[in-house]
Every structure is written in C-alpha cells, then in structure tokens.
Amino acid sequence: QLQLVESGGGLVQPGGSLRLSCTASGSGRENRPIGWFRQAPGKEREAVSCISTTGSRTNYEDAFMGRFTASRDLAKYTAYLQMNNLRPEDTGTYYCIPVLGNDWACTFNVRGEWGQGTQVTVSS
Numbered sequence: 001q002l003q004l005v006e007s008g009g010g011l012v013q014p015g016g017s018l019r020l021s022c023t024a025s026g027s028g029r030e031n032r033p034i035g036w037f038r039q040a041p042g043k044e045r046e047a048v049s050c051i052s053t054t055g056s057r058t059n060y061e062d063a064f065m066g067r068f069t070a071s072r073d074l075a076k077y078t079a080y081l082q083m084n085n086l087r088p089e090d091t092g093t094y095y096c097i098p099v100l101g102n103d104w105a106c107t108f109n110v111r112g113e114w115g116q117g118t119q120v121t122v123s124s
Helices: none
Strands: 003-007 010-012 018-025 034-039 045-051 058-060 068-073 078-083 092-102 105-110 118-122
Touching (some): 003 092, 018 092, 045 068, 045 092, 078 092
Antiparallel strands (some): 003 018, 034 045, 045 058, 068 078, 092 118
C-alpha cells in the first residue's frame, strides 16, 4: 500500500521560504500524481498545487501562483513544494496525497488517504 509522508514544515518569518517534501514509502511505493493541500486554522482544507507523475505538468490555485513551485525527483519517490515569499496567511498544515492524473496531467481529485501533514507557521 502506498504511503506518503510529509516533512519540511516549520516556523518562518514573513517573506521567508520553506521546501516541503512528500516521500512515498511502503510495499506499494510508486510515483503517482501528487496534490498538495493546506488547512489553515479554523478553515476548510484547500488545494494548493498538483504535479503529474513525470513532473511534466503542474497546476496551481490562483493564490499560490508565482510563489509556490511543485517539483519531484522520481528516483527518490519524492515530491517537493517550494514555498517563497511566505505570508502569515500561509500558516497551516500542509498535506500531500495521490490525485487523479497521469504522466502529463494532474487534478485536485483526491485518490488516497490523508496523512499527518506538516505544520507551517509564518510569523514574526
């Protein structure tokens, strides 16, 4: 069964950067389209970005376009979310999860179970 583990969160000042990682493990380890989602305190979980299986296609919700960049290293079974120019409103728990897609496309249609996520706090 495919398991995804998020890491890389932490405390950062406004304007700072973080890179989140999402690593596949378990007996069913494979590279699949990955979605990144965020849940801010007291708010619904929202989509951030997704990346296709090969990494050839990425999509972003408008609020994150130009600041966040999704990428992946297939050999390491790891997807990344580079977050720049962070704002206090970016604070929340970030999750990665398999999504509907293929080698050249991705969506925010979830195809898996939520993990623990990684906490990002943007504060001075």
